[in-house]
Amino acid sequence: MNHRDLNHARWPDGLVCPACGERTHSTFLVKGEPVGPCVRCRRQTTLRSGTLFHASKLPLTKWLLALYLIGQDKNNHSTLSLKHYLDISYCAAWRLKHKLLEAIARRLTRERRRGGFRTEQVQELRIDKQKRL
Ligand SMILES: [Zn+2]
Numbered sequence: 001m002n003h004r005d006l007n008h009a010r011w012p013d014g015l016v017c018p019a020c021g022e023r024t025h026s027t028f029l030v031k032g033e034p035v036g037p038c039v040r041c042r043r044q045t046t047l048r049s050g051t052l053f054h055a056s057k058l059p060l061t062k063w064l065l066a067l068y069l070i071g072q073d074k075n076n077h078s079t080l081s082l083k084h085y086l087d088i089s090y091c092a093a094w095r096l097k098h099k100l101l102e103a104i105a106r107r108l109t110r111e112r113r114r115g116g117f118r119t120e121q122v123q124e125l126r127i128d129k130q131k132r133l
Pocket residue numbers: 017018019020021022038039040041042043
């Protein structure tokens with residue numbers, strides 16, 4: 001999956017400035033990732049803007065691989081295993097895992113409130129997170 005695919009997944013109808021709603025923007029690369037400054041307000045929007053990955057220095061590919069690994073494994077990946085797969089430090093793997101599990105738990109909680117998930121699934125995730133972090 002490349003940046004074009006990710007852009008399309010996030011903005012299927014094209015990038016919309018989150019500040020002013022403008023659809024016209026230019027695009028250039030910063031550290032290999034596209035940045036789209038708005039032609040109206042000049043706000044710079046990236047794939048990471050307003051997401052969990054916003055302030056991270058890790059490449060998006062590592063975040064997405066971690067999300068895939070955590071999502072695929074019912075028994076949850078250990079921090080050491082993520083460190084190995086992603087070729088990052090233990091501290092970075094721990095922070096990444098913590099952020100992803102928090103985000104997943106928030107989403108499950110929201111879904112539970114809407115009636116989409118069972119309460120046990122949310123509690124299982126919280127217990128797994130506490131055991132494995
Ligand atoms: Zn704008």
